[in-house]
Amino acid sequence: MxxxxxxxxxxxxxxxxxxxxWLVIGAVLGTAVGVLPGLGSAMAVALLxxxxxxxxxxxxxxxxxxxxxxxxxxxxxxxxxxxxxxxxSAIATTFExxxxxxxxxxxKALGTSAMGAFLGGMIATTLVVFFAPYLVRxxxxxxxxxxxxxxxxxxxxxxxxVAESVLRGLLALSIGLALAMVGIDGPSGAARFTLGxxxxxxxxxxxxxxxxxxALGEVLHVASRIHRDGAVTRVSAGGSPFLxxxxxxxxxxxxxxxxxxxxxxxxxxxxxxxxxxxxxxxTEKRLAQRRGDTxxxxxxxxxxxAAPEAAGNATAGTAMGALLALGLPTSxxxxxxxxxxxxxxxxxxxxxxxxxxxxVWPLLASLFVGLVILLIINLPFAAVWAKLLxxxxxxxxxxxxxxxxxxxxxxxxxxxDLWLVLGIGLLGFLMRRFSIPLAPVLIAAILGPLAExxxxxxxxxxxxxxxxxxxxxxxxxxxxxxxVAIAFTLFQGLxxxxxxxxALVDSVR
Amino acid sequence: xxxxxISIVVGVLTIGVFTAAAMDASASGSTASARSKLTIMAPxxxxxxxxxxxxxxxxxxxxxxxxxxxxxxxxxxxGGTIGLSKLVQMDGRDDMLMVTGAVMIGASVLSKTxxxxxxxxxxxxxxxxxxxxxxxxxxxxxxxxxxxxxxxxAPGAHSIAGGSLGSIDHLLSGLLGRTVGITPSAVNxxxxxxxxxxxxxxLSNTAAAGISGYNEFxxxxxxxxLRALGISSPERLDGVPVPTFIESGIDVQMSNWRGYVxxxxxADDARDxxxxxxxxxxxxxxxxxxxxxxxxxxxxxxxxxxDAFLEEETTRVxxxxxxxxx
Numbered sequence: 036m037x038x039x040x041x042x043x044x045x046x047x048x049x050x051x052x053x054x055x056x057w058l059v060i061g062a063v064l065g066t067a068v069g070v071l072p073g074l075g076s077a078m079a080v081a082l083l084x085x086x087x088x089x090x091x092x093x094x095x096x097x098x099x100x101x102x103x104x105x106x107x108x109x110x111x112x113x114x115x116x117x118x119x120x121x122x123x124s125a126i127a128t129t130f131e132x133x134x135x136x137x138x139x140x141x142x143k144a145l146g147t148s149a150m151g152a153f154l155g156g157m158i159a160t161t162l163v164v165f166f167a168p169y170l171v172r173x174x175x176x177x178x179x180x181x182x183x184x185x186x187x188x189x190x191x192x193x194x195x196x197v198a199e200s201v202l203r204g205l206l207a208l209s210i211g212l213a214l215a216m217v218g219i220d221g222p223s224g225a226a227r228f229t230l231g232x233x234x235x236x237x238x239x240x241x242x243x244x245x246x247x248x249x250a251l252g253e254v255l256h257v258a259s260r261i262h263r264d265g266a267v268t269r270v271s272a273g274g275s276p277f278l279x280x281x282x283x284x285x286x287x288x289x290x291x292x293x294x295x296x297x298x299x300x301x302x303x304x305x306x307x308x309x310x311x312x313x314x315x316x317x318t319e320k321r322l323a324q325r326r327g328d329t330x331x332x333x334x335x336x337x338x339x340x341a342a343p344e345a346a347g348n349a350t351a352g353t354a355m356g357a358l359l360a361l362g363l364p365t366s367x368x369x370x371x372x373x374x375x376x377x378x379x380x381x382x383x384x385x386x387x388x389x390x391x392x393x394x395v396w397p398l399l400a401s402l403f404v405g406l407v408i409l410l411i412i413n414l415p416f417a418a419v420w421a422k423l424l425x426x427x428x429x430x431x432x433x434x435x436x437x438x439x440x441x442x443x444x445x446x447x448x449x450x451x452d453l454w455l456v457l458g459i460g461l462l463g464f465l466m467r468r469f470s471i472p473l474a475p476v477l478i479a480a481i482l483g484p485l486a487e488x489x490x491x492x493x494x495x496x497x498x499x500x501x502x503x504x505x506x507x508x509x510x511x512x513x514x515x516x517x518x519v520a521i522a523f524t525l526f527q528g529l530x531x532x533x534x535x536x537x538a539l540v541d542s543v544r
Numbered sequence: 545x546x547x548x549x550i551s552i553v554v555g556v557l558t559i560g561v562f563t564a565a566a567m568d569a570s571a572s573g574s575t576a577s578a579r580s581k582l583t584i585m586a587p588x589x590x591x592x593x594x595x596x597x598x599x600x601x602x603x604x605x606x607x608x609x610x611x612x613x614x615x616x617x618x619x620x621x622x623g624g625t626i627g628l629s630k631l632v633q634m635d636g637r638d639d640m641l642m643v644t645g646a647v648m649i650g651a652s653v654l655s656k657t658x659x660x661x662x663x664x665x666x667x668x669x670x671x672x673x674x675x676x677x678x679x680x681x682x683x684x685x686x687x688x689x690x691x692x693x694x695x696x697x698a699p700g701a702h703s704i705a706g707g708s709l710g711s712i713d714h715l716l717s718g719l720l721g722r723t724v725g726i727t728p729s730a731v732n733x734x735x736x737x738x739x740x741x742x743x744x745x746x747l748s749n750t751a752a753a754g755i756s757g758y759n760e761f762x763x764x765x766x767x768x769x770l771r772a773l774g775i776s777s778p779e780r781l782d783g784v785p786v787p788t789f790i791e792s793g794i795d796v797q798m799s800n801w802r803g804y805v806x807x808x809x810x811a812d813d814a815r816d817x818x819x820x821x822x823x824x825x826x827x828x829x830x831x832x833x834x835x836x837x838x839x840x841x842x843x844x845x846x847x848x849x850x851d852a853f854l855e856e857e858t859t860r861v862x863x864x865x866x867x868x869x870x
Contacts, residue, residue, distance in 0.1 A: 175749075219709075222735055233626055363743060373740070448617070495703060
């Protein structure tokens with residue numbers, strides 16, 4: 036157990052008072068930027084990079100590590116309370132989380148999400164410490180054909196559960212694909228749907244789509260109904276963020292399921308934590324249907340918060356492993372941190388553990404300490420955040436609009452993004468008005484480009500030979516799983532219809 | 545109770561306003577002399593290569609006391625051409641510098657925007673780095689000559705992974721192809737969004753070869769997970785055990801240079817002042833440290849020399865892009 040001795044040495048460095056101070060500062064900052072819509076931990080790291088040059092490397096890394104996880108703790112807060120997730124990693128948590136908030140269990144939802152983020156991160160980081168060399172092998176097994184299979188699999192696994200009506204679901208999917216297509220096409224360099232505007236060449240940021248569709252769309256929707264819904268039932272902001280034993284027993288398996296989705300995704304660069312969070316959400320929804328759990332999709336189920344949140348942070352945890360052991364940045368924040376490491380003469384990659392052991396182990400140790408501190412900060416804060424719901428609606432939603440616009444402007448200081456977010460917000464309002472589901476839009480916007488680019492890359496490498504798509508055990512396994520899932524859904528559908536018919540016949544008799 | 549809510553709201557607002565203020569260090573203000581207040585525009589998102597380059601210069605200028613107040617603003621988008629067109633509109637502003645580099649020439653030719661680097665006031669070229677051609681450890685090719693021989697026989701079967709279309713990596717693949725007798729448009733180039741993804745494609749043995757900046761692959765090369773066949777520098781670099789393309793008999797050199805340009809229409813003495821500021825920066829210990837930390841090659845050029853370089857590069861890149869069929 037060489038790793039254990041190293042790790043303990045790491046703890047002894049990380050737990051000095053001054054390093055703990057950096058850790059706490061990083062945790063608070065990370066949580067704060069995470070809460071604000073549009074601002075993520077990548078930006079926080081980028082802005083703090085020049086500041087940390089005056090720190091010693093250990094202190095700087097420790098601070099980065101806590102910002103990194105802090106952003107993930109904070110990002111679901113606004114989503115749960117106000118249905119306005121600020122980052123794409125929090126979309127999946129929002130669905131059930133906001134339902135729980137509406138049901139008067141806001142503090143509980145926030146507590147669950149903090150617990151999920153903690154457990155997911157903890158398990159993933161432990162795996163990284165002991166099994167990094169094996170985990171990174173997964174990354175070397177994924178080529179474009181495997182990514183395409185994965186994207187196709189995720190499409191099937193997620194889409195079928197998030198839309199109730201097939202027609203409306205497909206409509207939402209095509210809106211998402213159209214939005215994602217805007218911009219210069221990577222493989223060919225052709226401009227698509229850019230109207231000749233250079234501002235659209237880089238495409239529409241997923242943050243703009245998320246904030247517009249979910250945050251502004253919600254604001255417009257609430258505003259349009261303000262005098263129609265009559266006496267609005269007051270959302271209760273009370274409640275304890277801590278789970279009781281019964282709730283914990285419900286949530287715990289979901290935490291683990293979420294983590295198991297998140298862990299492998301951190302190692303393979305498929306665009307961060309959106310895919311695993313959605314997969315985790317989809318699984319919970321399916322399981323709830325099977326159990327006949329009506330809370331899910333109604334009052335809000337604790338599992339629906341627990342699983343995606345754990346998946347998100349588990350992804351972040353193993354992404355750190357891929358970053359350190361392989362030098363492979365699997366998310367925007369990870370890419371930022373590579374730049375930061377290099378500034379200190381620490382080159383993430385195969386030689387890191389030999390060459391910079393004195394920096395790596397304190398960093399890994401501080402990830403653990405950081406998670407504990409974040410949990411301590413976030414659990415009591417859950418109750419405070421929940422009080423935000425006591426602010427009168429008109430002030431609250433005006434505030435959301437302000438922050439949403441500020442956050443979107445902060446991405447690129449581009450005026451164009453503000454017009455885009457307004458337009459997409461209007462779209463979100465209309466979609467709510469005609470009950471077209473929003474989730475498929477986001478799924479399509481995330482998975483669509485992934486599937487397209489990887490398919491074209493696979494075919495470019497194979498010179499057009501379609502055989503490459505089913506040329507490896509991973510692709511075959513994924514397609515088989517997909518076929519089973521489709522067959523199962525069809526069977527279930529037929530079964531349910533038959534049961535309904537029998538019931539009808541019975542009632543006629 | 546009510547008081548508490550108000551304090552929460554005020555708290556949240558304060559955080560928001562401060563963050564926003566920090567994000568958008570506004571470019572507005574009077575046109576004071578560049579010595580008292582200098583704004584550096586990084587035409588890329590925070591965290592990108594150009595952003596890092598701008599912030600390094602900002603730190604150097606501040607610490608050495610060359611400029612009283614230096615700020616960095618980010619104007620990302622379309623390979624830097626959004627920033628370029630903003631700069632061109634700032635006609636006559638003499639307290640403004642923009643980070644530029646090899647990538648911007650390609651991007652502005654590609655995006656067919658009306659503004660180009662020729663519309664700006666060139667100030668200086670400061671630092672270069674070079675690209676390497678690598679193959680995965682499991683690849684059958686051990687030297688550039690072996691790779692080229694197989695490549696010439698079947699260009700399509702030897703896909704080359706690199707950065708986005710029009711990037712230095714892409715241009716280099718075309719230039720290498722042309723020099724060894726492969727039509728640039730026949731090069732099977734697979735575009736990725738950056739060095740990290742190119743690395744992933746190498747580790748999974750997806751593409752036959754990959755091109756990226758040497759710094760991004762340095763450790764992988766040392767550890768033996770990637771094999772470097774050639775580097776695009778004009779001669780061997782200190783501490784870089786990789787043969788140049790020229791050594792292997794392929795007359796290709798290309799540098800990923802970085803430098804500064806100023807808005808058009810500024811007075812001659814304002815331009816000279818900016819050149820003096822960057823020259824002073826170049827002489828500081830801080831800058832020497834920056835070059836060392838980032839493993840950049842010093843390529844300081846100002847005045848007519850830099851003007852001529854820019855012109856030459858623009859012609860070369862435009863020709864290449866046409867030949868690549870973009």
